[in-house]
Amino acid sequence: MPKRVDHEQRRRQIGEALLRIASTRGLQSATMREVAAEAGVSLRLVQYYFHTKEQLLLAALAYLAQQLTERVSASIRALGPITSRAVVYGTLTAILPTDEESVRLTRAYTGFYTLVFSSEAEMATRHGATYPDKLESLLATQIAAAQEAGEVVTDVDPPLTAAALLALTNGLGSSVLGGQRDGAAALRILNDQLDRLFHTGESSTAKDSSHGS
Amino acid sequence: MPKRVDHEQRRRQIGEALLRIASTRGLQSATMREVAAEAGVSLRLVQYYFHTKEQLLLAALAYLAQQLTERVSASIRALGPITSRAVVYGTLTAILPTDEESVRLTRAYTGFYTLVFSSEAEMATRHGATYPDKLESLLATQIAAAQEAGEVVTDVDPPLTAAALLALTNGLGSSVLGGQRDGAAALRILNDQLDRLFHTGESSTAKDSSHGS
DNA sequence: CCTTTTCTGATACGAACGTATCATGATGCG
DNA sequence: CGCATCATGATACGTTCGTATCAGAAAAGG
Numbered sequence: 467m468p469k470r471v472d473h474e475q476r477r478r479q480i481g482e483a484l485l486r487i488a489s490t491r492g493l494q495s496a497t498m499r500e501v502a503a504e505a506g507v508s509l510r511l512v513q514y515y516f517h518t519k520e521q522l523l524l525a526a527l528a529y530l531a532q533q534l535t536e537r538v539s540a541s542i543r544a545l546g547p548i549t550s551r552a553v554v555y556g557t558l559t560a561i562l563p564t565d566e567e568s569v570r571l572t573r574a575y576t577g578f579y580t581l582v583f584s585s586e587a588e589m590a591t592r593h594g595a596t597y598p599d600k601l602e603s604l605l606a607t608q609i610a611a612a613q614e615a616g617e618v619v620t621d622v623d624p625p626l627t628a629a630a631l632l633a634l635t636n637g638l639g640s641s642v643l644g645g646q647r648d649g650a651a652a653l654r655i656l657n658d659q660l661d662r663l664f665h666t667g668e669s670s671t672a673k674d675s676s677h678g679s
Numbered sequence: 680m681p682k683r684v685d686h687e688q689r690r691r692q693i694g695e696a697l698l699r700i701a702s703t704r705g706l707q708s709a710t711m712r713e714v715a716a717e718a719g720v721s722l723r724l725v726q727y728y729f730h731t732k733e734q735l736l737l738a739a740l741a742y743l744a745q746q747l748t749e750r751v752s753a754s755i756r757a758l759g760p761i762t763s764r765a766v767v768y769g770t771l772t773a774i775l776p777t778d779e780e781s782v783r784l785t786r787a788y789t790g791f792y793t794l795v796f797s798s799e800a801e802m803a804t805r806h807g808a809t810y811p812d813k814l815e816s817l818l819a820t821q822i823a824a825a826q827e828a829g830e831v832v833t834d835v836d837p838p839l840t841a842a843a844l845l846a847l848t849n850g851l852g853s854s855v856l857g858g859q860r861d862g863a864a865a866l867r868i869l870n871d872q873l874d875r876l877f878h879t880g881e882s883s884t885a886k887d888s889s890h891g892s
Numbered sequence: 893c894c895t896t897t898t899c900t901g902a903t904a905c906g907a908a909c910g911t912a913t914c915a916t917g918a919t920g921c922g
Numbered sequence: 923c924g925c926a927t928c929a930t931g932a933t934a935c936g937t938t939c940g941t942a943t944c945a946g947a948a949a950a951g952g
Binding site for chain 3: 710711712726730731732
């Protein structure tokens with residue numbers, strides 16, 4: 467038997483190359499040959515590890531979801547005390563394209579997302595719908611908890627508000643990716659809304675309490 | 680000279696065919712041949728009226744923007760008395776995919792939008808950025824006017840809030856297009872937010888004041 | 893040592909794309 | 923009445939895509 471290389475590492479290397487292309491040149495530029503070149507391997511190797519292109523896309527999407535999840539929990543963890551507000555703030559800012567990494571992730575994610583409602587897309591049911599739903603119910607739970615703690619007024623509907631916050635963040639992300647505004651401006655808008663929800667008087671972010679334009 | 684047909688009508692017929700494809704099978708399925716078949720003309724005719732595919736896309740985008748604009752003003756007009764709140768409500772609900780026409784428009788629009796930050800896209804500067812900006816400043820003006828009228832509390836920042844509302848609506852639209860929820864659910868979420876902004880006590884929509892899940 | 897299995901490379905194939913070319917009715921003007 | 927010109931049709935070309943095929947190198951096992 468031959469050199470016995472780590473298959474999973476190889477697959478990951480190729481999948482990451484696809485994500486890199488998706489976040490720079492767009493998913494429609496992620497052809498088999500481009501991915502192979504980006505990963506520094508031959509086209510045959512890509513075919514060897516992924517029999518078909520759909521398998522490659524599916525694997526790359528899984529890698530992307532994993533990275534997104536890791537980023538969300540890292541963002542929450544970085545905020546220190548795990549309060550409901552920190553979870554909400556950390557979750558939303560993690561998926562807002564503000565720094566280089568989040569721009570990469572959201573760009574790639576948007577590519578997959580639009581691939582879903584174009585093609586008949588059997589991959590729609592796999593990740594596309596379940597991932598935002600999880601995020602949304604997580605947010606709803608935290609908002610309800612914040613209500614119990616008196617940080618949020620009781621007349622807001624947690625599921626409705628959670629959905630609104632997530633949709634707001636996604637919409638802001640799209641505007642950043644589309645070049646309408648930069649990440650800092652999007653963050654200001656999000657913070658403004660969060661401040662209105664969590665009526666503690668202080669701004670959500672630690673570094674700056676003013677949100678003037 | 681031959682039959683002397685109306686060129687503009689022909690171009691429109693072909694452009695609409697592209698939009699129809701974009702909103703059903705996706706923009707990447709809108710090939711020259713598909714557009715020709717959808718419009719019921721020959722491929723040569725499409726080439727005759729649009730020398731290159733980019734010209735066709737540009738023209739179709741212009742048609743789409745025009746239809747969107749018309750829909751927004753029609754939606755505002757249908758609300759009767761032109762109050763600030765009606766303008767805001769009419770604008771946002773017009774671009775939310777709730778009925779068949781708005782689904783068509785938003786689907787097509789999303790296709791163009793994602794085409795922009797994939798390709799180097801010279802068409803990004805033409806419509807992509809200016810259209811949302813116009814909507815946003817319109818909303819900001821109306822929110823400020825509502826503040827003057829006492830319908831909105833004075834501590835909200837009109838530009839920031841306008842941006843948030845538009846981003847929220849876009850995000851909700853994406854979730855509807857992605858199949859995460861239906862148009863009615865998205866409308867409930869939007870109404871919930873508008874009710875919180877315009878503290879008149881009544882729901883924004885005329886038909887139902889409850890927003891329970 | 894040599895077989896057998898695992899991995900990698902070069903190249904070919906059919907389809908679909910955007911675009912270009914050749915050819916041909918139809919019509920209004922001189 | 924013809925002929926130049928606008929409008930349309932049929933088809934070809936070169937490229938790129940996903941995928942398939944043919945084949946060679948490298949290392950464990952007998």
